[in-house]
Structures are given as structure tokens and as C-alpha cells.
Amino acid sequence: MPLVALPVCLWRLPIAFGYGMGGEVLPPSPWNIAYVVGLSVLSEAFALLGFGLVRRWGELVPTWVPKWGGRRIPPFAATLPATIAGLFFTALMVHWAYGAFRLGGADGFPYTEGWDVLAMTVSGLFTLWGPLLLALTFAYHRRRRPR
Template identity: 90%
Template sequence: MGAAHAMPLVALPVCLWRLPIAFGYGMGGEVLPPSAWNIPYVVGLSVLSEAFALLSLGLVRRWGEVVPTWVPKLGGRRIPPFAVTLPATISGLLFTALMVHWVFGALQLGGADGFPYAEGWDVLAMTVSGLFTLWGPLLLALTFAYHRRRRPR
């Protein structure tokens, strides 16, 4: 249960980190080229990230097992476990692979030589990004617990 509540907190720092970038402040890194889509894209990405992090609470809550009664025509029906575990497992594996690739690529296995942020900002960037790397493994752990709880006996 604690891991599910940690998911939105893991995503929040990187979501907040992105916001100044939308408004043209690179925080020691590359500045996005001017575009009318920067703000909606970055803010939308942050909101979507938090929404998916909050959705992971369904892996430990009743609404992840039974459709809420307020949903027309489907309310009260049992959600097939496969319909939850398959997308959650794929997402967890993709996020884990993406983050491993990013960490090894950005940090170049021997230090932060290629990290795209200036001195000072690099520590903050690595901290918020480092927290975000927990998303995939946490999601996989939650999915495994959900699967064990919901599998046929």
C-alpha cells in the first residue's frame, strides 16, 4: 500500500522540474526552441505523468478490482485481472528499460560527463530524475502484488 502512495510522490519532483522548461528556462541545460506548443506539451506531460501515478492506486484499492458503481452500464462489475496486469506489467517494464537506458546513457557509467545541465543544476536534475527511475520497479512490484492477490486459488 505504501508503494502505491509513493508513486505520485516519485513522479512529482520531475513533473515540477519540467515546468520552468516549458516557459523557456533551461535550468543550465538546453532551452526548448520557441513554440506555441511548449507550454501545453510540457504541462500536459506533467499532468499525464501524475494522473498515471495516481492510477497506480487502483492496484491496491477496490476500484482496481471492481468498476465503481457510478460508471454507467459497467458499475459493479468485476475487472478481469488480466486487463490490469498486462498493461501495468508492460508499462513497468518499459519505464524500467527507459530509465536504465537513460541513466546509463546520461551518466555514461563513469560519471556525469555527458549530463546536459550546468554546474549546480546537474545535482538537482540527477536527484529528481533519480527518483523518477523508481517508477518502473515500483509499478512492477505493485503489479506483482495485485496479481498474487487476484489470481485464482
């Protein structure tokens, strides 16, 4: 999942610094730079959290956590938020994809000069985030359910 989010995170960075890639240009300001860079870092951080559904560290509270360290994480505590997030991102991306990929008569991306093709490519990868998170959550649930 981090590799699915990475192209969009990298795509956003020039926009933060005032390069519109054939579209609307954001005025370069500290707020815009902080917002876009922060959004990219946050997106990547949440994508990396998906590893917790397939790695051992997603089953136990880290030992450095006071009072809770070393305890087993209840499967429901991981599957419920992951399922909600997966459904949310799937619905959001389906809604967003209609405009991005010119479905249903939408205008598409506001980019020109070939930048729209690149935008559709990196954004197309990003639309996989929700379904991938749901697949990881289902696998986590199957692995951790009581036998």
C-alpha cells in the same frame, strides 16, 4: 508512485517557460508550454493510476459506468497492461540512466552551475517508477489470484 513522479514533473515546468537551468533554453511558445505541462500532468495521472492496484476501486468497475458498473475487473485485465508498462518503464529508465548518470562514458546531463546535481536527484527518483509498478502489479496479482 505519484511522489516519485512529482519531482520530475515540477522540474520540467521552468523549462516550459524558457528557463533552461544552465542547459539548452526552449523558446517560450504556447506549444512548448502546453507540451511540457501536458507531459507533467499525464505523468502524474498515470502514476495515480497505480493506486488502482492497491485500492478497492481497482477491482470493480465504477457504478457510474453504463452497463458495466459494479462488475468485477478480471485480474488479467489489470496485470497484463501494468506488467507491460512496468517492463517498458524499467527498460526505458535503465537505458536513460546510462546517459543521465554518466555510466559507460556518457556525457551526462546538459546542465551546468549545479543544476545537473538537482537533475540527477529528481531523475533518480523517476527511475524507480518501473520497478515500483512491477512490485505493485505482483502484489495485485497475488491478492487477486484464485485460491
